[in-house]
Amino acid sequence: MKPQLMLKPLCFMVIQAIAVMSHAAVIDTNVSNNNELDVKVETVTVLGQGQSRQVQNINRSDLTKVTPGTSPLKTLDKLPGVSFQSADPFGSYEWSTRFSVRGFSQNQLGFTLDNVPLGDMSYGNNNGLHISRAISAENLGRVSLSQGAGSLSTASTSNLGGTVQFFSAEPSDTFTLSGEQTFGSNKTSHTFARLDSGKLDSGTKFAFSVTRHRTEKTKGAGEQNQDQFNSKLVQNFGDNRLDAFFNYSDRKEVDYQDMSLEMTKRLGWDWDNYAPDWQRAVNAAKGIFTGGVNNLDDAYYEGSGLRKDKLAGATFSWKLSDSTELKTTVYHHSNEGQGHWYTPYTATSKTDPISIRTTEYEINRSGLISDLNMDIGMHFVKAGFWLENSDHTLTRNFYAVTDGSNKNYFLRNPIATGFKQNFDTATTQFYVQDTVELLNGALALNFGFKTPKVKIDAKNLVGTRAEGSITAKENFLPQVGMKYQLSKEDEIFASVTENMRAYQPGVSGPFSQTQTAFNTSVAQLKPETSTSIDLGYRFKRSDIQGSVALYHAEFKDRLLNVANCAGIVGCPNTFVNVGKVATNGLEAVLIWKLSNELSWFNSYTYNDSQYQSNYLDKVIIPVKGKQVVDAPKTMFNTELTWENESFFTRIGTKFTDKRYYTYLNDGNAPSFWLSNLAFGVKQKTLAGLKDVSIQVNVTNLANTKYYSTIGSNGFATSDTTGSFATLLTGAPRQVFLSLSAKL
Numbered sequence: 001m002k003p004q005l006m007l008k009p010l011c012f013m014v015i016q017a018i019a020v021m022s023h024a025a026v027i028d029t030n031v032s033n034n035n036e037l038d039v040k041v042e043t044v045t046v047l048g049q050g051q052s053r054q055v056q057n058i059n060r061s062d063l064t065k066v067t068p069g070t071s072p073l074k075t076l077d078k079l080p081g082v083s084f085q086s087a088d089p090f091g092s093y094e095w096s097t098r099f100s101v102r103g104f105s106q107n108q109l110g111f112t113l114d115n116v117p118l119g120d121m122s123y124g125n126n127n128g129l130h131i132s133r134a135i136s137a138e139n140l141g142r143v144s145l146s147q148g149a150g151s152l153s154t155a156s157t158s159n160l161g162g163t164v165q166f167f168s169a170e171p172s173d174t175f176t177l178s179g180e181q182t183f184g185s186n187k188t189s190h191t192f193a194r195l196d197s198g199k200l201d202s203g204t205k206f207a208f209s210v211t212r213h214r215t216e217k218t219k220g221a222g223e224q225n226q227d228q229f230n231s232k233l234v235q236n237f238g239d240n241r242l243d244a245f246f247n248y249s250d251r252k253e254v255d256y257q258d259m260s261l262e263m264t265k266r267l268g269w270d271w272d273n274y275a276p277d278w279q280r281a282v283n284a285a286k287g288i289f290t291g292g293v294n295n296l297d298d299a300y301y302e303g304s305g306l307r308k309d310k311l312a313g314a315t316f317s318w319k320l321s322d323s324t325e326l327k328t329t330v331y332h333h334s335n336e337g338q339g340h341w342y343t344p345y346t347a348t349s350k351t352d353p354i355s356i357r358t359t360e361y362e363i364n365r366s367g368l369i370s371d372l373n374m375d376i377g378m379h380f381v382k383a384g385f386w387l388e389n390s391d392h393t394l395t396r397n398f399y400a401v402t403d404g405s406n407k408n409y410f411l412r413n414p415i416a417t418g419f420k421q422n423f424d425t426a427t428t429q430f431y432v433q434d435t436v437e438l439l440n441g442a443l444a445l446n447f448g449f450k451t452p453k454v455k456i457d458a459k460n461l462v463g464t465r466a467e468g469s470i471t472a473k474e475n476f477l478p479q480v481g482m483k484y485q486l487s488k489e490d491e492i493f494a495s496v497t498e499n500m501r502a503y504q505p506g507v508s509g510p511f512s513q514t515q516t517a518f519n520t521s522v523a524q525l526k527p528e529t530s531t532s533i534d535l536g537y538r539f540k541r542s543d544i545q546g547s548v549a550l551y552h553a554e555f556k557d558r559l560l561n562v563a564n565c566a567g568i569v570g571c572p573n574t575f576v577n578v579g580k581v582a583t584n585g586l587e588a589v590l591i592w593k594l595s596n597e598l599s600w601f602n603s604y605t606y607n608d609s610q611y612q613s614n615y616l617d618k619v620i621i622p623v624k625g626k627q628v629v630d631a632p633k634t635m636f637n638t639e640l641t642w643e644n645e646s647f648f649t650r651i652g653t654k655f656t657d658k659r660y661y662t663y664l665n666d667g668n669a670p671s672f673w674l675s676n677l678a679f680g681v682k683q684k685t686l687a688g689l690k691d692v693s694i695q696v697n698v699t700n701l702a703n704t705k706y707y708s709t710i711g712s713n714g715f716a717t718s719d720t721t722g723s724f725a726t727l728l729t730g731a732p733r734q735v736f737l738s739l740s741a742k743l
Helices: 009-022 060-064 072-078 261-267 278-285 515-524
Strands: 055-059 082-085 098-101 110-113 140-146 163-168 176-184 188-196 205-214 224-237 240-254 303-321 324-343 355-376 379-400 416-438 443-462 468-473 477-485 490-501 528-540 544-556 559-562 574-577 581-593 598-611 615-617 619-621 634-643 647-656 672-686 689-699 707-710 727-729 734-742
Touching: 055 060, 055 072, 060 072, 060 140, 072 082, 072 140, 072 163, 072 634, 072 647, 082 707, 261 727, 468 490, 468 515, 574 615
Parallel strands: 110 163
Antiparallel strands: 055 140, 082 098, 140 163, 176 188, 176 734, 188 205, 205 224, 224 240, 240 303, 303 324, 324 355, 355 379, 379 416, 416 443, 443 468, 443 477, 477 490, 490 528, 528 544, 544 581, 559 574, 581 598, 598 634, 615 619, 634 647, 647 672, 672 689, 689 734, 707 727
16 A cells, blocks of 8 residues: 655745745844744753653754764763664764663654654664654754653654654744864765755745765775755744755665674674675685684675665644644655675575675655644643554565675665565554643643554565564553642652554564464564653752652563574564563753853663563573663763853763673673763854854764674574674774854
């Protein structure tokens, strides 16, 4: 089935072109607007005062102090409960990015951009895209993290845990040309240019930007490149408002080799794939190993990921009365992707022992979101629905290769197809919530529920993978919350939330099994569900603010994909229900304004996530009482910032505890400290330019050797020999220089 709500990206370009041609750039800077996407940095605080849930924000000031081109997820890493890892210094290399909150992995969280769902942002995505492709980081105005549970209105069916909401920056009310150029380690060149129209006579304002990112890997051969175009239009109609955007991304990234503990000891931290040495790769494919290599999976010639995305959305806000507002969003996303792996397990011919094995993705999804907000006396009522249809095709192909010439482009005409599946996914979700204010607003109580339903129809076109239908639904997932203001500066909050994670089509999930395995297990499968409880205290003084939260989360019917072979082989996964998982933890954050120029940020996390029952995978696997994989038990972040009108410097360091990559906890990546430094000078005006700045960023300041990503090839039951290649090493020290200005 094809998507029914086709929102053509060309429409937005036409709208913008009409706006440009029809109106002169006459600017009125006295008109204000109250749209929630209009981010004014001075009004944004890190802590979510007034919320009944644990909510924290990263503002534009934080986003500008990291290296340009850095993923906003990496900026969130300093917040309590958050663990972010990536093998590259920008945090945008998607094969390696791992983002978890309170032991919830990335594919158990929800993500949106200006209300539009981004899916779970996993690498082999079936219903979304990564934020690094959805929008250039320079165009973000604010990021909001809800650690325990997101709002009921969030368009997500993966958020067993929290949610991350990204909000794009508002087009400026004044005509502005902005530019930024970054140079640095590994021949990095990052270019960003943006034009803001200013507010026109009609009340229209728009902005568009281009981004060009070029960098080489920190080890081995290959580049990680991206080109982006972003645009946004805002039109006011009295009290009503239209927001529309169209974003395009073309990303090509060459992969790092997945490592094991044993490989690192034997081959070194700088070990990578063979490219550009084609002959060595051919020899290895024939069993002729050199330089410490002793098996086929120590290295391949090369791997890479290619993604092209178009994402468009439009939101219209109607002021139906002084107390009622209706907001409706329509969106469309199309994606083409290929993951390349030069495999020695499938030959091109008798004389050419290597072929290129691809995993190919196509996504076409469209959706409609509508929210009604009503302010009725002491009640604030919200209700709405979300509809989405997603058409996803997954293909495993093999392509002929006879030499090491560049093949980092979309390949056509395969020599063989391993499997091909098509998935039609229909999502519906309704919610309603009432917030009641009592005691002159000091006490706020909220209660609501949502009813998600996700149906997947899978069809197997080539190969032996499973097909069929499966539905995940819950008729009543409640959320109850309380906020009580002890004083103007102190408040306590509590919430209880139930959530469900829908089954996943595509690379992983129930349809990644054989048909026999699917038929045997489908009747017993249940979607993952969770119950999350938050209890916390927030305070804010003139020079200090902070929060402390205790939390408990319980999973039911947790589903695991157990890797049964090296990732390049691509054999079917084992899909098992491991029963319950319990999490208990504490989060604390303290921000101290030591002077007008000096501030000190600290966050601490203690997270204990354990499997509560053993599971059956041919034999009983005794995981009861073991720690959940990729869930550090302790994290601590401290960051010191000094800033005035003409200079700033920031230095921070974070401790991350050991992380297990086996379910039996006999394989782990050791704990580590990681430090970063930024400093710069800025001038309001210089040589006819405005907001001129020169900034230096140093990542991994101490040049620490550590494992960043774990689980790059999945998680194993056990790895007593340390030979399971599912780790990626972190980037060494990197230095970048950035210059920016406005005209």
